[in-house]
Amino acid sequence: MYFVCGFISWYASAQPNSINSDTSSSFNSNLNTDTDPKGSVDSQFVVISSSDDHRSLVNNKLFLSKPDNTITTAQQALMVFNEGEFIENTANRVSFGFTEEVLWAVLPIQADTTTDGGLSSVIEIDNAWLDVVDIFFISGNEIVRQESLGDTEAISGRTYNARMPSVSHVFAPGSTYVVFRFISQDPMTIPIYLCSEKSKQSVMLENAYFYGFLYGALLILLVYNLVLYTYLKERRYLLYSCYLLAFTAFNFTYTGHGYWWLWGEMPSVQQWLMPTLMLCYITAGVTFTIEFLNVKKYLPSLFARRKFIYAGLLALAVVMLAYGSQQFAIMAQLVILTTLSLWMLLIGVMCYKNGNVLAAFFVPAIVLGTGGATVSSLATWGVVPYSQWAFRGIELGMLLEMSLLSVSLGFNFKEVYKARLSAEFTSRIDPLTNLYNRRAFTQLVYPIWELGVRKKQRMSIVLIDLDWFKQINDEFGHDAGDGVLELVAKTIKARARSSDLVFRWGGEEFLLFLPDTSVSDAKALAETLRLSVKEITSESITTVTTSIGVAAFNAQESGGTKIEGLIKVADKALYVAKQKGRNCVVVG
Numbered sequence: 001m002y003f004v005c006g007f008i009s010w011y012a013s014a015q016p017n018s019i020n021s022d023t024s025s026s027f028n029s030n031l032n033t034d035t036d037p038k039g040s041v042d043s044q045f046v047v048i049s050s051s052d053d054h055r056s057l058v059n060n061k062l063f064l065s066k067p068d069n070t071i072t073t074a075q076q077a078l079m080v081f082n083e084g085e086f087i088e089n090t091a092n093r094v095s096f097g098f099t100e101e102v103l104w105a106v107l108p109i110q111a112d113t114t115t116d117g118g119l120s121s122v123i124e125i126d127n128a129w130l131d132v133v134d135i136f137f138i139s140g141n142e143i144v145r146q147e148s149l150g151d152t153e154a155i156s157g158r159t160y161n162a163r164m165p166s167v168s169h170v171f172a173p174g175s176t177y178v179v180f181r182f183i184s185q186d187p188m189t190i191p192i193y194l195c196s197e198k199s200k201q202s203v204m205l206e207n208a209y210f211y212g213f214l215y216g217a218l219l220i221l222l223v224y225n226l227v228l229y230t231y232l233k234e235r236r237y238l239l240y241s242c243y244l245l246a247f248t249a250f251n252f253t254y255t256g257h258g259y260w261w262l263w264g265e266m267p268s269v270q271q272w273l274m275p276t277l278m279l280c281y282i283t284a285g286v287t288f289t290i291e292f293l294n295v296k297k298y299l300p301s302l303f304a305r306r307k308f309i310y311a312g313l314l315a316l317a318v319v320m321l322a323y324g325s326q327q328f329a330i331m332a333q334l335v336i337l338t339t340l341s342l343w344m345l346l347i348g349v350m351c352y353k354n355g356n357v358l359a360a361f362f363v364p365a366i367v368l369g370t371g372g373a374t375v376s377s378l379a380t381w382g383v384v385p386y387s388q389w390a391f392r393g394i395e396l397g398m399l400l401e402m403s404l405l406s407v408s409l410g411f412n413f414k415e416v417y418k419a420r421l422s423a424e425f426t427s428r429i430d431p432l433t434n435l436y437n438r439r440a441f442t443q444l445v446y447p448i449w450e451l452g453v454r455k456k457q458r459m460s461i462v463l464i465d466l467d468w469f470k471q472i473n474d475e476f477g478h479d480a481g482d483g484v485l486e487l488v489a490k491t492i493k494a495r496a497r498s499s500d501l502v503f504r505w506g507g508e509e510f511l512l513f514l515p516d517t518s519v520s521d522a523k524a525l526a527e528t529l530r531l532s533v534k535e536i537t538s539e540s541i542t543t544v545t546t547s548i549g550v551a552a553f554n555a556q557e558s559g560g561t562k563i564e565g566l567i568k569v570a571d572k573a574l575y576v577a578k579q580k581g582r583n584c585v586v587v588g
C-alpha cells in the first residue's frame, strides 16, 4: 500500500485536480455540507448537527495552501485562507505525492446547535506514516486547542489513544476552523474523516478484526512453512518465510501498529524502520523468486548475473545510509519495488515457458498481489471512490498472493515427497533384477532376525551362485548375461514364499533369508531352486546351473550367533559346493 500509493501519487501529484470524485452524497444526515452556488469560502462549512453516529471523508471540503507558500503559523494560514488564497479541494484529492513543502489545510466546521455544551466529533487522519500532523482548532480568531500527532512525535503525547492520528473535540456552537499542518518525507496521503465517537470506536474495532485476521493468517502461513522447512530442509520454504516475514514487518510498520504498540516512544526508529524494512522486503522478494522458480535451472543466464542484483541492492543501502535522506531512500526504493513486481511477473512467465510447473502458481499469485496494490493506489488516486476497503486492497491482495504461493509450496511438498519416496525405494532395489539389493538387507532383515532370536525361532539363509557365469558373458555377450540374471531372479522370486526375503547379493550371487524355516525345509527349497533354474534357463540361451550353500539358525545350538556369522556359514557351504563340482546344494 505504502509504496504503490507513494509511487502512483507521485505521478498523480503532477496532475492536480485531474480527478473528480464527490463523496458529499455519502455524508450522514447529521453531517451536512453547506455550499452556496457561488462556492464562496464563508459558506463552505461542514455542518455538524448532532453528536449521533456519523463518519465521512471530508477531503472535498478542505481548502489547501498553494505550492511555495510561506505560511509559518496557524493564524497566518487562516489569514491567507480568509483572503481567498487557499485552493478548494473540489477534486477530493487524498494523495499529494512526495513533497518537501509544508501542506496547510483548512476545514471550516459549523456546529449547528444552541446548547452551550457544543457538539462532539472526532477528526481522524487515516494514515499512520505522516511525519508532522499538527491540528489547530480556531474559534473567533483564537487558537482554542492544538494537537501534534505525526509520527515524529512520541505516542505518549497523543490525547486520543488510536493508531491513526485522531483527536476528539467538542465544537462550540457556531463556526470553528480546523487548520492542519502536514509535513512528510513519505508519500503525502491525507484521508481526513469526521466522525462520531461511536463510529470511531466501531471503525477501530473493525480494523482490529481485519488486522487480527490478516496477521493471524500470515502467522499461520509462516509457521506452516517453517515447519515444512524444518522437516524438508528445502531452502525455498525458508526463503518464502523470510519474504512473508519481511512483508508482515513492513506492513506492521507503515500501518502504524508497531509505533502504536511497541516503539511509540522512539520516533526515529519509526522513521528509519520504513525504508529499512522496505529494503529487506525487496531483497527477500528477489531471493525468494530466484529460489522458488528454480531460476538456476530455468533461466541460467539470469542466475549467473544474480550477484549484480544483490550488489545493486547493497549499493542502495550504502547510499541510503551515507546520504542520510529518508525521502531519497523511500523514493529510490519505491521505483525498485514497482520494478520488482513487474520483474517477478516477467521471470515467472519466462520460467513457465521454459517448463517450470510451479510458475503456473507464481504468476497468478503475483498478479493478485499487484492487483490488490493497484486497487489501493487507484482509490488513493481517486479513480475509484476512496474507501477503507479499497485502501486495504494491497493487504487483501498480498494475503491472496501469499496463500497461493503457500499452496504451490504445498504442491511442491507433495512432489518432493513423492520424489523422495521413489528415491528411497530405488536406492534399495537392484534395477536389473528388481530384487532388494545388499543395502536393503540391514533394514529389512535385522528386525526380523532380532525378533526370531528372542522368540527362539528357526531361521535359514540360502546363498545361490551361478556356475561359470563368466563364460556365459564371454560367449553370448553381457546383455545376454543380464537376461539370464533377470530370468534367474524371477525364478527364485516365484519359488520363494512371500514371507521370504530375496536379495541380489553380488554380481551373479543371490541370497534368501527364510524366517521361521528349518534347515531341512531350507535345503528342500534350495534343491527346488537349483532344479528350477536349470530347467528354466535351458529354454533360453544356455542351461545355467547353480551352486548353493545353506545355513540355519538353531536357538538351542547357536544361541549367540549373529546374522553375519550365519551368512559366513552359508558362504563356506557354497564354497564347498563349488569345490564338489558345482550344481549342488551343501548345508553348512
Ligand SMILES: Nc1nc2c(ncn2[C@@H]2O[C@H](COP(=O)(O)OP(=O)(O)OP(=O)(O)O)[C@@H](O)[C@H]2O)c(=O)[nH]1
Binding pocket: 432, 465, 466, 467, 468, 469, 470, 471, 473, 477, 478, 479, 480, 481, 482, 485, 506, 507, 508, 578, 582
Ligand atoms: N551380464 C552380467 N554379468 C555380471 C553382472 N555382475 C557380474 N557379472 C559377471 O559375472 C561373472 C562372475 O564370474 P566369476 O566370479 O569368475 O564366477 P563364474 O564365472 O560364475 O565362476 P564360478 O562362480 O566359479 O562358477 C563375471 O564375469 C562378472 O563380470 C551383471 O550384472 N551382468
